[in-house]
Amino acid sequence: MSLSSESIRTLEEEGLRFVRDLIRIDSVNTGDPETVGDGEARAARYIQDRLEEVGYDVTYVESRPGRGSVIARLQGSDPGRGALVAHAHVDVVPVDGQEWTHPPFGAEIHDGLLYGRGAVDMKDFAGTLVAVARAFKREGIVPQRDVIFAFFADEESGGTWGARWLVEHRPELFAGATEAISEVGGFSVPLGGRRAYLVATAEKGIVWARVRARGRAGHGSRPTADNAVVRVAQAVVALAAHRFPVERTSALDAVLRAADVADVHEITDETIDEIVAGLGLVAPLISATLRETVSPTVLAAGSKTNIIPALAEATLDVRVLPGHEDTYRSEVEAIVGEGVEFEWGDLIAPISSPDDAALVETIGEAIRAEDPEGIVVPYLLPASTDNKHLARLGIRGYGFVPLRVPDDFDVFGEFHAADERVPVDALAFCARVTWSILATA
Structure with a gap:
């Protein structure tokens, strides 16, 4: 399922635009439900609008006022295959007490780098997913399996009002889903003299x-x-x-x-x-x-x-x-x-998914199509993502947001940091690879 050069250019341009627009929406999650505000709801409504523009039937859910999440399903050609959940979170961590040289919600580009809170954690993938979802509709392409596009509130405080709430109160939105793809992984790192793309299994x-x-x-x-x-x-x-x-x-x-x-x-x-x-x-x-x-x-x-x-x-x-x-x-x-x-306190249980799953091979093929020398390497994430909540529904989670970056660019070091940034060309790479994964998984 290939795209024309013009369609690829549109995909990349929309992806960058949506990422920047989302960064400009202050959706800081303070961790205190009384002080969070309505930033998550505004980000989720923005995503809803972009998806409905191209014909998606979108479910918008507020677990409590201001804590908005969005779900949209794209029907695949084989309803017998398990659906794939492609998800991102719309909240970001605070910037208080940090010294930024560029406005944290300005989404400014300097020297080929996009600056802003959420540039890698994880409005980069949220904007990319919106662009990919629109490309499917615009091109009239049907993926092999159902793809559930999900955008969650509250990941940065454990998902209580986001993924966890939806799993507990709206599990039907994920009916038939067997696998999920989201953070944290996919960024390139030098390893053994090669460029490796880590996938969190x-x-x-x-x-x-x-x-x-x-x-x-x-x-x-x-x-x-x-x-x-x-x-x-x-x-x-x-x-x-x-x-x-x-x-x-x-x-x-x-x-x-x-x-x-x-x-x-x-x-x-x-x-x-x-x-x-x-x-x-x-x-x-x-x-x-x-x-x-x-x-x-x-x-x-x-x-x-x-x-x-x-x-x-x-x-x-x-x-x-x-x-x-x-x-x-x-x-x-x-x-x-x-x-x-x-x-x-309550344990958010560890999760583990097969290293040799067909989805991992699909990810590898998508990477090699863009970077023939690249290799995909499973790893264990020491942190936590919304994949843990989806696992309660029997959904196997993988962390992979594809970003090809210079060997000395530490993507994981950008999480929650001052001057959080991502190379603009890495976002274009992310759009192309994500499209390939979701189209062929």
């Missing part, structure tokens, strides 16, 4: 916890062994110092093979960190996938310097590998031992 789970110690309150001039602050501090130090064992996932081995690491199966827990550290630009990302992690993030205790408080606590960001859903609590608590108590 799995994601770590996430759970937040509190570790709390109770002691006897007293005057600061009379130190006591029963000091809650000290015990929480000791727990935090123990957690930060602990190194969980390495988990040799198939995705990790795929990255090591692509990096041309000799004797992959002979790598040990003692040597793996040094080997991964030598992977260059992608090293920090892959390093975070080697094992389970616990990051202490907030400490709270006391209100006055000369008072020993009776209570101290720390919050923990725990990332759980697939297969450890039933053991992570005992593993973490065993590191600290007695003297503190844990309060666990």
Whole structure:
């Protein structure tokens, strides 16, 4: 299903225009439902208008005032095949406290780079999907399987009012869907002397916890062994110092093979960190996938310097590998031992999809058509996306937003950063490859 040169040019031009228009809509998600505002709704309505212009039957949903999401389905030629969900989120993280050299909602282009909040996370893909959806209608092309275009609110705060809400309250919108494609992956990285495009076939789970110690309150001039602050501090130090064992996932081995690491199966827990550290630009990302992690993030205790408080606590960001859903609590608590108590939040469970699925091969073919030297490499995402919520409906998720960038351009480093930016020519590449994937998947 090829496009004419004129149709490709229109696809690329619309994609860039829609990405810029979406960036200019301030849809910051503060994490507080009372202060979010209506930016997500305005972004979703903009998308709805662009899709309805070319004849889509669009479902607009507000889970609560201002928290808008949009769903549209394109019928495929083979109704017996499972539908593919192509999704993006319309919210972005705040810019407060960051020093931007270009307006974060200006969508300005300088030296071939598009600047703005959401340039990679992830209004780039939202705008691209709108352009691709319009191209299908404009060209009268029917894909092989149903494609469900979805644009979610609230991804940046866990999807409570977006993908999660829709899965729980409007599951019929995803009827028949078996796979999904979205963030985080698809950007090119140098690996083993080749240009690799990472596809997230799995994601770590996430759970937040509190570790709390109770002691006897007293005057600061009379130190006591029963000091809650000290015990929480000791727990935090123990957690930060602990190194969980390495988990040799198939995705990790795929990255090591692509990096041309000799004797992959002979790598040990003692040597793996040094080997991964030598992977260059992608090293920090892959390093975070080697094992389970616990990051202490907030400490709270006391209100006055000369008072020993009776209570101290720390919050923990725990990332759980697939297969450890039933053991992570005992593993973490065993590191600290007695003297503190844990309060666990709800686990957003890890997910894992087949590395060898036909969709992964389709992605590879689409990349090779644009970049014959490029390779697609499965990896484990240490972060979290809306694919986790869709997984509750039995939908297998993959992270792939195709961006060909210079070898020294760190796409993952642009997420949530000041002066978030993306090369304009990478957006054109994204439009062409995404079209190919959705047309032939």
